[in-house]
Each structure stands twice: as structure tokens, then as C-alpha cells.
Amino acid sequence: MILLAFPIGNPCETSWKVICMKLLSLIVPCYNEEAAAPLFYQAVTEVAQTLAHRVELEILFVDDGSKDNTLQELRTLSEQDSRVHYLSFSRNFGKEAAMYAGLEHVKGDYVAIMDVDLQDPPSLLPQMMDLIEGEGYDCVATRRVTRKGEPPIRSFFARCFYRIINKISQTEIVDGARDYRLMTRQMVDALLQLKERNRFSKGLFSWVGFRTKWLEYENVERVAGETKWSFWKLLLYSLDGIVAFSTLPLALSSVLGIILCFIGLIWVCVIVLKTLIFGDPVAGYPSLACIIIFLGGIQLFCMGILGQYLAKTYLETKGRPVYLVKEEK
Ligand code: UDP
Numbered sequence: 324m325i326l327l328a329f330p331i332g333n334p335c336e337t338s339w340k341v342i343c344m345k346l347l348s349l350i351v352p353c354y355n356e357e358a359a360a361p362l363f364y365q366a367v368t369e370v371a372q373t374l375a376h377r378v379e380l381e382i383l384f385v386d387d388g389s390k391d392n393t394l395q396e397l398r399t400l401s402e403q404d405s406r407v408h409y410l411s412f413s414r415n416f417g418k419e420a421a422m423y424a425g426l427e428h429v430k431g432d433y434v435a436i437m438d439v440d441l442q443d444p445p446s447l448l449p450q451m452m453d454l455i456e457g458e459g460y461d462c463v464a465t466r467r468v469t470r471k472g473e474p475p476i477r478s479f480f481a482r483c484f485y486r487i488i489n490k491i492s493q494t495e496i497v498d499g500a501r502d503y504r505l506m507t508r509q510m511v512d513a514l515l516q517l518k519e520r521n522r523f524s525k526g527l528f529s530w531v532g533f534r535t536k537w538l539e540y541e542n543v544e545r546v547a548g549e550t551k552w553s554f555w556k557l558l559l560y561s562l563d564g565i566v567a568f569s570t571l572p573l574a575l576s577s578v579l580g581i582i583l584c585f586i587g588l589i590w591v592c593v594i595v596l597k598t599l600i601f602g603d604p605v606a607g608y609p610s611l612a613c614i615i616i617f618l619g620g621i622q623l624f625c626m627g628i629l630g631q632y633l634a635k636t637y638l639e640t641k642g643r644p645v646y647l648v649k650e651e652k
């Protein structure tokens with residue numbers, strides 16, 4: 324909340340009119356986005372003008388250890404406009420860390436998270452504000468209904484991921500959900516209570532609950548630069564999501580163990596009966612080798628699952644900070 328004071332009346336008997344304006348904070352993670360940052364600023368400030376009678380604006384760019392001139396661009400923008408602030412990390416900590424840092428630093432009554440590449444259309448902000456202020460929602464979230472412009476293989480794996488995680492997790496993770504959303508201060512404070520280091524925001528937003536309205540829109544191509552998510556990075560991120568929001572894979576090893584014991588028992592009976600009734604010799608080396616390899620594979624797979632959870636627990640217990648700030652304004 325911001326208090327604005329205006330002098331009113333004639334200059335001899337000036338009285339002051341104080342208006343309480345709510346503050347809208349935008350959190351904008353940036354990694355190597357020197358080209359997109361000024362375009363984003365321009366587009367957002369244009370939309371903000373239409374909201375000027377309703378809210379004050381604050382833009383917090385979070386430079387996630389960029390190696391290009393992003394930080395320089397952000398310094399320039401913040402010198403030109405006092406509503407622009409920035410945080411700069413000591414290295415690249417990832418978009419999740421950037422969003423968390425943003426949530427910790429902004430002061431807004433309403434807080435939105437937006438990508439700097441304009442794939443999250445700023446033109447939706449007035450509608451989002453209407454829904455929160457007029458219809459009492461706590462959060463207005465966005466969802467892409469098309470994946471136009473995305474490589475088909477990436478879309479295929481993304482769809483598989485959403486299908487799997489929604490089957491094995493009790494927290495709903497909406498297919499196509501973006502991180503772009505407008506939230507009330509109450510919801511932001513709830514998110515800040517979740518102190519975990521392995522952050523998977525799409526799940527955390529859903530986990531904290533609150534009344535959420537979904538807005539759907541067609542995918543927009545990024546305005547400049549290129550995506551920072553390689554296929555491999557996305558795959559690891561999706562594993563993070565599964566480990567953070569489901570413990571079902573841990574139960575998988577027990578279930579597999581029970582099934583294999585059962586199969587083994589039946590197999591032994593079959594071999595004993597075949598030998599007793601038909602006098603068949605027990606088939607030797609090749610079948611044994613196949614069984615050993617099969618069981619070895621399953622054991623390693625299950626140990627891998629255990630390892631994933633153990634690694635995440637290890638990282639959490641170390642208690643390292645989610646990000647480190649080198650410079651801020
Ligand atoms: N980003 C970030 N840190 C990273 C990777 C990305 O802060 O390590 C930012 C990036 O600058 C952008 C947003 O996160 O504002 C989304 O990234 P990108 O557009 O590359 O993802 P995509 O839209 O292709 O999923």
C-alpha cells in the first residue's frame with residue numbers, strides 16, 4: 324500500500340488529500356535477456372498506464388547471473404524510472420530461485436510473476452486485476468492452450484509428464500500452466516512459508532490452495548533471444564517436480580519386489596513339477612543369465628529412485644540459501 328499526498332485548495336490555506344493506492348509488483352526473472360528487457364519494460368509500462376488510476380507499479384527484475392549485458396540494461400532502466408528495481412545473483416541459480424527471491428523482496432499488495440520475453444502477455448494484467456478486485460479471487464493464473472512453435476518432441480514429453488505427475492501426486496499440476504499469475508499478498512505470504520530448497524513452483528502454487536481463476540491463451544513466440552531450457556534441463560526439472568510432489572515412486576520398489584517374489588515362487592513350482600512329472604532337465608545358463616540381468620536392472624532402477632529422494636533430502640538438510648544476491652537496487 325502506498326500513501327500519496329496531494330496539496331488541494333488555494334496556496335494560502337493548503338490542505339492535503341491523502342489517497343491510499345495499492346501497489347502492484349511485477350517479478351521478472353532474466354537470464355541473458357539484454358535484448359528482451361527494454362522491450363518488456365516498454366510493453367509493461369504502456370499497460371500500466373491504463374491501470375495508473377487503480378494501482379502503483381513496481382517492477383523487480385531478477386538477474387539470474389546473466390553473462391551478457393542484462394545487468395547493465397537493468398541498471399539503465401532503474402536509473403530512468405524509480406519504479407524499476409533489480410536484484411542480481413552471484414551466479415545462475417535457475418528460474419525457480421529467481422522467482423523465490425522476487426517473492427521475498429517485493430512489497431506489493433498484488434504480485435505477478437512474468438517472463439521477460441513477453442511470452443506472458445502484459446495485456447492480460449487489467450483483466451487479472453478485475454478478477455481479483457471485482458470477483459474476489461486470490462489468484463489469477465494463466466495456461467497455454469496451444470504449444471504452437473514448440474518442437475513436437477518437447478510437447479510430447481511435456482504432455483506425458485503432466486499425465487504421470489497428475490496420476491501419482493495429490494497436488495494438481497495443470498497441463499500448460501505458466502508461472503505467469505497475479506496473486507494477492509495473502510497468497511504470496513503463504514508461498515513464502517514454504518521454505519523448501521527444491522522448489523517446483525507449479526506445484527507450490529497449487530499446494531497452497533486459494534481461489535484461483537484460470538485464463539487461457541494461445542502460445543506467443545518470444546520477442547527476442549532464445550529459450551534457456553534445453554530438453555535435458557526440462558527433463559531434470561520434471562524429475563524435480565515428481566520427487567517434490569509424490570512419494571509414490573518410493574513405493575514402486577516394494578510393489579515390484581512383491582510381484583517378482585510371487586513370479587519366482589510360481590516359477591520354482593513349475594520347474595519342480597516339470598522335473599517330477601516329465602523328467603525335464605532344468606534349462607541352464609542362458610535363462611539364468613537373462614533372469615540375473617533382468618533382476619539386476621530392476622534393483623538398480625529401484626536404488627536409483629531411492630537415490631533421487633536421498634539426494635533431495637541431503638540437499639535440503641544442508642540448508643544452503645536458495646540464491647545469493649551480488650547487487651541490488
Ligand atoms: N530464466 C531465468 N533463469 C534461468 C532460465 C530462465 O531467470 O536459468 C528466465 C528467462 O530469462 C525468462 C524466463 O525465465 O524470463 C523463462 O525462460 P525461457 O523463456 O527461456 O523459457 P520458456 O519460455 O522457453 O519455457
Ligand code: MG
Pocket residue numbers: 438440442545550
Ligand atoms: Mg519464454
